[in-house]
Amino acid sequence: MGIQSAGSAAGRGSSVGGQVLLVVLAACFLPSSSRAQQKPVALKGGRLLTVSHGVIENGVLLMSSGKITALGASGSVTIPKSAQVIDVTGMTVYPGLIDSESYLGLTEISAEQSTNDLIETSDEIMPHMHVYDAFHAESELIAVARLNGITNAIVAPQSQDTLPGQDSFIQLDGRSASDMLRVRDIALPLNFTGEQRRNESWEKRKFPETRMGLAAQLRQTFLDAQDYADRWAEYEKKKTEAAAKPEDKKAPPSPLKHDLKLESLLPYLQGKKPIVLAAQQPSDLETAVGLARQFNLKFVLNHISHSQTVLDYVANLKVPVIVGPIYEDPKNYERYDAVYKLPAELYKRGVKIAFASYDAHAVRNLPYAAGYATAFGLPHDEALKAITLNPAEIWGVADQLGSLDVGKTANVVVADGDPLDVKSDVKRVFVAGREMPMTSRQTELRDRYSQP
Amino acid sequence: MGRSTPLFLLAVLASLPVRVWAQPGAAPPSHQEVLIKNAVVMTVTRGNIQNGSVYIKDGKIAAVGKDVSAPSSATVMDAGGKYLTPGIIDSHSHIALDDDVNEATSPITPQMMMIDAFDYQDKAIYRGLAGGVTTSLLLHGSANMIGGQAVVIKHKYGARRDAMLFPGAPRSIKFASGENPKRVYGSRDQLPSTRMGNFAVQRAALVEAQDYMREWDDYNAKVKRGDKDAKAPKHDLKLEALAEVLRGKLLVQIHCYRADELLTEMAMAKEFGYKVRAFHHALEAYKVADELAAQGVAIATFSDWWGYKQEAWDAIPWNAVISMRRNVRVAIKSDSEDFARRLNQEAAKTMRYGGATEEEALKMITINPAWIIGVDDRVGSIEVGKDADLVIWDGYPLSSFGVPDKVLIDGEVYFDRSLPGFGMPHYREGE
Numbered sequence: 001m002g003i004q005s006a007g008s009a010a011g012r013g014s015s016v017g018g019q020v021l022l023v024v025l026a027a028c029f030l031p032s033s034s035r036a037q038q039k040p041v042a043l044k045g046g047r048l049l050t051v052s053h054g055v056i057e058n059g060v061l062l063m064s065s066g067k068i069t070a071l072g073a074s075g076s077v078t079i080p081k082s083a084q085v086i087d088v089t090g091m092t093v094y095p096g097l098i099d100s101e102s103y104l105g106l107t108e109i110s111a112e113q114s115t116n117d118l119i120e121t122s123d124e125i126m127p128h129m130h131v132y133d134a135f136h137a138e139s140e141l142i143a144v145a146r147l148n149g150i151t152n153a154i155v156a157p158q159s160q161d162t163l164p165g166q167d168s169f170i171q172l173d174g175r176s177a178s179d180m181l182r183v184r185d186i187a188l189p190l191n192f193t194g195e196q197r198r199n200e201s202w203e204k205r206k207f208p209e210t211r212m213g214l215a216a217q218l219r220q221t222f223l224d225a226q227d228y229a230d231r232w233a234e235y236e237k238k239k240t241e242a243a244a245k246p247e248d249k250k251a252p253p254s255p256l257k258h259d260l261k262l263e264s265l266l267p268y269l270q271g272k273k274p275i276v277l278a279a280q281q282p283s284d285l286e287t288a289v290g291l292a293r294q295f296n297l298k299f300v301l302n303h304i305s306h307s308q309t310v311l312d313y314v315a316n317l318k319v320p321v322i323v324g325p326i327y328e329d330p331k332n333y334e335r336y337d338a339v340y341k342l343p344a345e346l347y348k349r350g351v352k353i354a355f356a357s358y359d360a361h362a363v364r365n366l367p368y369a370a371g372y373a374t375a376f377g378l379p380h381d382e383a384l385k386a387i388t389l390n391p392a393e394i395w396g397v398a399d400q401l402g403s404l405d406v407g408k409t410a411n412v413v414v415a416d417g418d419p420l421d422v423k424s425d426v427k428r429v430f431v432a433g434r435e436m437p438m439t440s441r442q443t444e445l446r447d448r449y450s451q452p
Numbered sequence: 453m454g455r456s457t458p459l460f461l462l463a464v465l466a467s468l469p470v471r472v473w474a475q476p477g478a479a480p481p482s483h484q485e486v487l488i489k490n491a492v493v494m495t496v497t498r499g500n501i502q503n504g505s506v507y508i509k510d511g512k513i514a515a516v517g518k519d520v521s522a523p524s525s526a527t528v529m530d531a532g533g534k535y536l537t538p539g540i541i542d543s544h545s546h547i548a549l550d551d552d553v554n555e556a557t558s559p560i561t562p563q564m565m566m567i568d569a570f571d572y573q574d575k576a577i578y579r580g581l582a583g584g585v586t587t588s589l590l591l592h593g594s595a596n597m598i599g600g601q602a603v604v605i606k607h608k609y610g611a612r613r614d615a616m617l618f619p620g621a622p623r624s625i626k627f628a629s630g631e632n633p634k635r636v637y638g639s640r641d642q643l644p645s646t647r648m649g650n651f652a653v654q655r656a657a658l659v660e661a662q663d664y665m666r667e668w669d670d671y672n673a674k675v676k677r678g679d680k681d682a683k684a685p686k687h688d689l690k691l692e693a694l695a696e697v698l699r700g701k702l703l704v705q706i707h708c709y710r711a712d713e714l715l716t717e718m719a720m721a722k723e724f725g726y727k728v729r730a731f732h733h734a735l736e737a738y739k740v741a742d743e744l745a746a747q748g749v750a751i752a753t754f755s756d757w758w759g760y761k762q763e764a765w766d767a768i769p770w771n772a773v774i775s776m777r778r779n780v781r782v783a784i785k786s787d788s789e790d791f792a793r794r795l796n797q798e799a800a801k802t803m804r805y806g807g808a809t810e811e812e813a814l815k816m817i818t819i820n821p822a823w824i825i826g827v828d829d830r831v832g833s834i835e836v837g838k839d840a841d842l843v844i845w846d847g848y849p850l851s852s853f854g855v856p857d858k859v860l861i862d863g864e865v866y867f868d869r870s871l872p873g874f875g876m877p878h879y880r881e882g883e
Binding site for chain 2: 020058108109110112141179327329330332333335336337360361362364365368371372374376417420421422423425443445446447449450452
């Protein structure tokens with residue numbers, strides 16, 4: 001069970017020399033199976049928000065061997081005798097939530113630098129950084145997020161570099177990091193928000209201190225990667241030729257030196273994996289999109305919080321948008337709700353959206369951002385979809401996650417109310433069919449000091 | 453008045469036994485009469501009134517109830533069954549201060565007056581207003597053990613500076629402790645760089661203020677006796693401000709995280725004879741809630757922020773409710789331009805984490821922060837005689853889904869979501 005694309009994502013990497021290296025890595029990092037669900041569990045009597053096919057009142061959901069094996073109205077599902085039956089009457093049952101950008105496992109205490117592995121800022125071009133190399137599976141933050149029903153998340157490096165390194169997709173339970181890292185190197189962020197300029201102070205100014213510099217550096221990088229691919233292809237060709245005609249007694253070509261930076265860009269240049277293209281204002285958005293088009297990059301958009309005036313242009317790009325955070329302050333010239341209503345405006349234009357916490361400690365608040373967007377016009381069902389099925393589709397894991405459907409991984413949440421409301425208390429969380437303990441370092445402190 | 457001549461100040465203070473020093477500003481009262489009807493009136497202090505009405509006269513609440521008679525001249529606002537609450541009060545804010553939040557050049561700067569930096573045109577005031585905030589306490593930052601004196605504003609965006617000041621609000625002073633002062637000065641290899649240094653610096657300043665106060669007391673006694681040779685001591689703004697702390701003329705608001713430091717600050721207050729009004733952040737209050745309650749010290753805390761620094765590592769989202777159940781007066785505050793825009797949602801989290809009732813949650817962003825600021829006799833609930841600072845909500849305010857529809861301050865509509873542009877009848881861009 002689980003999402004088996006970790007190996008394949010890397011293995012598919014490139015058709016050139018780099019492939020050899022990537023395949024080796026993939027073999028090392030194939031996820032082992034998660035802790036297994038011991039016996040079937042039936043959740044009985046709840047209100048099932050399937051996300052994919054509406055709401056089932058007084059439903060039954062059956063989980064076995066880590067998968068959802070049956071669901072339907074009460075009476076329509078046969079519960080095996082061996083199953084543990086949990087009465088969830090009056091409760092809401094919904095798929096585990098998916099955070100489309102978090103820093104889980106890369107930080108513990110923000111101000112304590114020794115606990116941070118968020119980004120390498122020594123260079124702007126760092127696509128060969130892999131968050132899985134830093135991911136700290138024992139982070140106290142993970143249980144805190146999971147307690148609010150977040151079961152999966154993108155882990156991304158922070159955004160001060162144009163190419164800060166590659167994201168991984170995690171499941172918030174597992175024996176070890178390799179267990180939790182479901183898809184390594186799932187996507188590559190490309191940040192173009194102005195924040196990447198090296199213009200902090202006059203003393204610290206260096207190239208690239210302008211957007212021109214950032215864009216030129218990016219173009220050169222992708223050209224170098226293309227050239228690198230070409231040279232490896234040429235090498236492979238010569239090698240094959242030499243091998244095919246040993247009678248020529250030609251010396252085999254000497255292989256090229258590996259360049260990790262350029263090699264890590266190849267799957268993206270070949271359109272095999274998505275770039276997560278971050279921009280805020282229209283001018284940056286258009287520059288970034290232009291760049292992506294120049295190199296035929298497959299991309300999803302990120303943020304675009306201050307691009308309200310070009311939403312039709314955004315819709316015409318026909319790509320999904322990781323939107324927000326909707327709590328981003330509007331610019332002074334913008335109305336107070338300019339960012340709040342962005343999800344609704346994108347939805348109206350047919351854009352597939354997903355929410356993200358863009359945080360580590362506040363991952364647990366992901367559903368509330370989706371809820372707040374409904375106060376500014378986003379339909380409630382779409383808000384829930386934007387933290388379940390939409391991100392599953394965007395990240396290529398919808399065959400496994402994102403809705404209550406037979407055959408999917410049993411990441412299931414039980415709460416005493418609307419998943420998007422701050423007042424709703426999450427009562428149970430299942431990851432791959434296993435019921436999670438509803439404890440964290442925080443509940444332990446609560447319990448210790450609640451005693452009189 | 454806020455910056456009166458020191459001599460005047462000391463002389464007057466000596467004769468003012470109870471009331472703390474108030475900030476200036478006189479709100480020109482609106483003479484418009486308004487009747488808000490057909491609302492679920494959440495009074496905060498006297499329960500909810502279904503299908504209730506509020507009659508506003510001269511900027512004040514003149515009547516509240518199911519059947520309220522108002523003259524036919526009153527403008528009628530039909531709330532259409534929506535919720536009506538008092539305006540939200542943010543007891544910890546640093547908006548509208550540009551980058552002038554910290555005078556981080558000395559750990560003791562009580563003579564800093566935040567009003568001198570108050571940028572009344574900052575759009576953050578508008579964005580808070582659109583989130584239902586009508587009153588904010590703008591505090592000095594936490595770089596210094598003793599920072600500056602706060603300013604209390606009403607969010608009347610579009611008005612001139614002095615019209616935004618909360619008239620007659622008591623003055624507050626900001627203290628801080630813990631990581632921030634020791635980091636700021638420690639990173640420059642100055643005192644303080646430890647918590648020992650923090651409290652030593654604070655104690656030394658208060659001892660100096662005691663001496664200063666004694667000099668002035670001696671001088672005043674001599675003058676009273678008719679001693680013509682009495683020589684006035686030199687005025688020192690810093691020590692005069694601290695003398696006001698010792699005389700109980702300023703509300704002391706202390707940035708403090710760890711349980712041990714909450715206790716140390718209370719012990720220091722006892723030692724020097726001043727009262728702590730509230731601990732701000734107070735993320736470990738739940739560990740010493742009984743001690744806080746015994747001293748009558750309130751807390752202004754976050755709903756669920758944690759882990760951003762070491763002293764926030766033991767923060768738990770149940771802090772507010774555990775403390776409240778032990779009789780601590782609790783406010784949820786923003787400390788953030790962002791969170792100030794949705795304090796209702798933050799307060800609602802206390803219903804989930806610990807099971808606060810609707811009224812208890814609402815108190816944490818209305819009457820309790822009003823008490824912390826010292827204006828609970830003026831705002832923070834819907835009661836006759838109080839300022840007509842009110843919010844009509846779209847949706848249920850204590851949820852993810854409630855947002856302000858209209859916000860009134862002193863009986864006038866300052867924000868109306870249905871209006872185009874910025875949604876402010878009193879402000880138009882470029883005019």
